[in-house]
Amino acid sequence: VNRDECRADGDVETGIDPKRSSCLGSSDVSVTRLGLGTGPASRGLTPTEAADRLAATVRHALARGISYVDTAPAYYEGASEEVLGRVAREARDDRLVVSTKVGRLIRPTHGDVVFDFSRDGVLRSVDDSLRRTGLARLDVLMIHDPDDHMDQAVSEAYPVLAQLKQEGTIGAVGAGMTSAAPLARLVRETDLDCVLLAGRYTLLDQSALDELFPLCEQRTVSVIVGGVFNGGVLAGTSPDRFNYGPADPEVLARTHMLSSLCAEYSVPLKAVALQFPFSHPTVVSVLSGTVAEQRLTENLDLLGVEIPPELWKRIRESGCVDDRAPLPES
């Protein structure tokens, strides 16, 4: 990868090119502006059902120039990693860039998942991921949800990842979480290339702006944003759910206000929700979370929806969006 070619240019977006690539931190791994997230969402699919759909969806993503896919050992009990490995090997020209994670082990006998951020647990997880994917190198490896294991994540998990990066077994080191504050601690105390933040830089929650994003900018840590629909409430699929739990009335009221504003301009709320995070200069990639091909196609189309500057202005004036959040109109 030529680093000069894949530097995030940091300007405010006027049109979003989902295929454009940016390097992660100081690594040579480059990810597309739109990525595919393969976490189990609302569909309740079995691992086999998910694997069947995912293979077609990833091939479709590649055909549309989207080459970055996020997974984890726990997603569909390892089936997501297996599929991504198969498609990456099939593609041969190394176009697929996969991020996967450490911190949970799948017990072979029961298929259940246990947290483990110890040195041995992390090494075992990496071996399992290499075996499941059949890949010789993992592009991006992230510490996954260490909320209740922060000290061990810093003192044991991170050093293993740094060593594996030095040896070339992995390309970039990151951490993926659903809260901004613990990720900020990891950015401060380790040397990450990227963070994956889910549900905290959206139209409904911009807590990433308090500490995490400024720190990432200072320390050249690239941000990947997931959960842009806060688990479904902003996409209309799970209207009463917020971040994988019940939505409180205040969140529902703000969603309703945003939805009414969008309706005035005949723009789907989900287009605004998906496009919003792209304007922040530290965000290099935004994940579209789905295993369904037609959803990915729809989300690519939503990136092409023109949002009138007047609508962004009204959203700003509504108070839903923090003054520090860059918008295309500003």
Ligand SMILES: NC(=O)c1ccc[n+]([C@@H]2O[C@H](COP(=O)([O-])OP(=O)(O)OC[C@H]3O[C@@H](n4cnc5c(N)ncnc54)[C@H](OP(=O)(O)O)[C@@H]3O)[C@@H](O)[C@H]2O)c1
């Ligand atoms: N700790 C971590 O590292 C962490 C945590 C959370 C997420 N992530 C990553 O981030 C990715 C994205 O997060 P997410 O999947 O939880 O959140 P999300 O993108 O906010 O929500 C996905 C949900 O929105 C629905 N959806 C997607 N596009 C839609 C559309 N155009 N119209 C209607 N509904 C639509 C999906 O439905 P269908 O399922 O029916 O398509 C799914 O229920 C995950 O897949 C995962 O890779 C990482």
